[in-house]
Amino acid sequence: MDKIIQASYFVAAVLFIIGIKRMSSPVTARSGIVWAGLAMLTATVATFFWPGMHNYLLLFVAIGVGSVLAWVSGKRVSMTHMPQMIALYNGMGGGAAGVIAALELLKGAGLSQTTVVLAVLGGLIGAVSFSGSLIAFAKLQGIMDKAWVFPGQQALNLGVLASAAILGGIVMFTDSGPAPLAIFFLLALAFGVLMTLPIGGADMPVVISMYNAFTGLAVGFEGFVLNNAAMIIAGTVVGSSGTLLTQLMAKAMNRSIANVLFSGFGSAASQAAGTVTGSFKPIDADDAAIMMAFGSKVIIVPGYGMAVAQAQHKIWELAELLEKRGIAVKFAIHPVAGRMPGHMNVLLAEAGVPYDKIFDLEEINAEFPQADVALVIGANDVVNPVARTDPQSPIYGMPILNADQAKNVIVIKRGRGTGFAGIENTLFFMDNCRMLYGDGQEAASRLIQSVKKL
């Protein structure tokens, strides 16, 4: 029996790696998750045949309840709220790794010194990932305030981490019983909370990705403790690919990971950016429709505001109308559009926009000068030219979409407010820019009506 279980775990490990590989290319991505799913199924079924098992009733109830809750919540959640669901499920994985560590250490007997060390390390990382992910979930869900900063915070965090490490050492190298173990886990959980509190909502994606890598690593360590090859390989692969993904995301958002973790965003944004002269020039939907319908190329720049207004379906309807008239329509996505890199692509895909009409910043920036109209909807900071021109600005140096270089710019916007970073957008004051005021969805509907009339 043991051979069959080991063989199943080996197959699962191979399938997991193929699955991740396929998920990293848009052409094969959809089958990737199926491969990984098969791996999970193989490993789970094989585990039921592990020798000397009991508590079957508890096992079935726990798997049943956990699966049903996760299934229902995963099916119901809207695409806009996807990032916090990932955080939640990731936290659950971290928690499970922590639980394995706690139980193995509690039983104690028969563990070698190396396994005890790995169990404690995995437990620490898993517990931090558990509580940290829950805070990240609460923040993105809007249950908690965006950032929570107080004096001496970093010293406190360091103190808590150091105490957790000391307790971990006691658990590792002395035969101390359950009390230090409990305190160790409480400290680890507290550190996860404290570490996540000061981080602002805009940086959350990077943090969630980091906790994802943490959980992977914790699972890998606990795999060594349990002598479980599937856990070792799958966990470690996620640990390293998650680390790389975290770096890629941070890079796409023009932030360093250290920056995300140790400095609350917004502290630099307080100083006033240079005063802007000029005025907003409004436009009505009919004129805007003419501008687009009689051009030859339109680039649409969507931002999170579009998703909040649920305007993506209307925008795609508008794009299809324009295409029927022979106009080339492209979507330009800034790396930080949406709540995390790639999130806006998912939102547009949900509305039915094929992915070959969606372009990255590097791909599309050279095309703006040829575009008759750049239609900016719900985006602000990512098209602000001060990022190129004003070294004093907090967003200076961030790569932006050069919407200002299009022949005409139409901005759909609710009112005169500033973007997430709280900076005036000089694009809105430029001569080639017109403002179409209104809620995203309603403004898009007006544009559709106007185009249809032409």
Place this chain on the structure above:
Amino acid sequence: MIEGIIALYIFMLAAFTGYEVISRVPVLLHTPLMSGTNFVHGIVLVGAMVTLAHAETLLEQAIGFFGVLLGAGNAVGGYVVTKRMLEMFKSSKETKRG
């Protein structure tokens, strides 16, 4: 039994595999891929199952039950969410057919 230096080799090779396998991922797949790897570490379910299945005291059973519950949530939730996201990645040809 996986011991000592062999374990270290497995760890090293798996780490490089993870790094290499996703090194060319485009930005548009960052979120779905994060969700997908989130599903993969749901394999922790397998470990939680073994741990619960060998739990003796009431306390151990309670903690183990919680572990399996969390592990199952990670695996199933991660799968559902990733599948939903990836189902949206269709090229224009497929969209027209569907």
